[in-house]
Amino acid sequence: MTELREFVNQVDLDADDAYDRLFRAFSRQFTMPVLTAPIKAGNVLFRSRQNADDSDFAFFCDLSYPPSESVTNYSRANVPGQQLFYASDRFETNLAELLPYWVQGISIGTTFAVTTAAWELTNEIVVAMVPDFNNDRLMEFLRGSSVWESLSREKHYWDYINSFFHDQGVYKRHVYKVSSAFSNALLQNCAAVGWKVQGILFTSAQDTSGWNLALLPQTADTHLKLVSVVKHLIRRNADVNGKPSYDNFQTPIIAFVLDYDKRTIIWA
Secondary structure, three states: OHHHHHHHHHOOOOOOOHHHHHHHHHHOOOOOOOOEEEEOOOOEEEEEEEOOOOOOOOEHHHHOOOOHHHOOOOOOOOOOOOOOEEEEOOHHHHHHHHHHHHOOOOOOOOEEEEEEEEEEEOOOEEEEEOOOOOOHHHHOOOOOOOOOOOHHHHHHHHHHHHHHHHOOOOOOOOHHHHHHHHHHHHHHHHHHOOOOOOEEEEEOOOOOOOEEEEEOHHHHHHHEEEEEEEEEEEEEEEEEOOEEEEEOOOOOEEOOEEEOOOOEEEOO
């Protein structure tokens, strides 16, 4: 643990090879604690996107994971070009995660549109998990399991790993190089021991009582059903404690029809 911390601290995150060095370091942790958790069918996941120029999203795929050519930056669990389906357990959590990015360049008093899709799990999935001992709702996935009693012995390790999942790239430059290197090493190490996991479960940086999920695209394609689409109009308010705040949440606009045959969204 000390050796890992010292290595990560000395990596120059501005360097071109920073991600590769971090990924190799995490991958070599053959004793890396690996925790998995099932998420039952019927759970609903929320994924949101900001509307461009007040236009409405017309296709199911617009509210799923992005095409690989659109993924140009590191994010919580992905590198550029790597597709993942990010979602949250609650609408409020998802909104809190994304609003700091959306308001870049938006002046105070401006109203903008955000569309949220609710996706229902049609089958149970198994995901790798980054436990956060300060998030009771996240830890419910492990409570009562066979690893619960021994989990406290790994607390220092997971507290350190969570330091990279608690920060956001909009506030802390390059943190996603570290979290994505760990995430991909975790997926690789699960595969190496024959554990078939379909994504990564981790705490919300902005809503510390919520959780986020990064699903592999093939799982999103086969295990999710779109059940509702809602557009929200939000006004940026003055900053509070150095962070943007919002008000004037107007009555949401609900999509009129979801056409499952054509996979299109009809608004009126």
